Amino acid sequence: MTGSGLRGSAVVDLATALRDGRHDALEELFDRWSPLVHSLAWQALRDPHEADEVTQLVFVSAWRSRETLRPSDTALPAWLVGICRHRIADRFADRSRESRRLARMASEEDVLEADRVEVLGTEQFLEALTMEEALGALPEPRQTVVRLAFLEDQTHAEISRRLGLPLGTVKSHVRRGLLQLRDRLAVSHDDAPR
Structure with a gap:
């Protein structure tokens, strides 16, 4: 599950350092698990820019909510995957809102098209x-x-x-x-x- 090269107590130590607010722990966390997070985001979203954004948001969220992490040798990667899933869901919700907004704009534009014909x-x-x-x-x-x-x-x-x-x-x-x-x-x- 880790896919990071870290094992057992090293994962626990990294999780503890992150929870304690050490910036170097966040850097190491990003170095080791950003490929996994990015891969999950890419598989779900199929958009490289959105996958990059989601990856960044996951690690910002991890830093902000680090007090919720309970260090264990499996908790850290599972916790990151959970955050990633939430950020992916947020992105799908954003897409849905944008689609509805564009549909509303399109219907408003249809009403305005007749006026444009008279003007142009x-x-x-x-x-x-x-x-x-x-x-x-x-x-x-x-x-x-x-x-x-x-x-x-x-x-x-x-x-x-x-x-x-x-x-x-x-x-x-x-x-x-x-x-x-x-x-x-x-x-x-x-x-x-x-």
């Missing part, structure tokens, strides 16, 4: 709708990167910091996203009635 005119509206559909067809995180770059006018460096992606990855997503949009919009334009 039919041709401009159809162009805007085609662009939105093309953007919506991009895979994540490319869709978010392109939206931030062109709709929110953020620099590559700002997007890199905001999303926690390497700068080269952001640039690659922008370039490939633009190519995909160009191809998709060209197909849509070719299919349009003349």
Whole structure:
């Protein structure tokens, strides 16, 4: 269960040091068990960024609730796995709330679409709708990167910091996203009635 190379009394000693508030114990705990926690988060969430966030949250939670730990040779890894499961459940709840929020926004946007037609005119509206559909067809995180770059006018460096992606990855997503949009919009334009 431990998977950390520690056995028996060494696990108990580490758990006791953590419970007593020693920062070096937290560092050792992270070094030894973060791969296990990250693996569990990845298996459940299938998203590398969320798995990274959950891993960090697990160890922050472990530090904050260290007084609840009862040191034994099996309690420490089981305790971390329990915290990990709670953080994964929190992330699923967040996803569910976000889905409901997006669904509400989509239904509100449907009501506003009719008003936009009057303001933009039919041709401009159809162009805007085609662009939105093309953007919506991009895979994540490319869709978010392109939206931030062109709709929110953020620099590559700002997007890199905001999303926690390497700068080269952001640039690659922008370039490939633009190519995909160009191809998709060209197909849509070719299919349009003349």
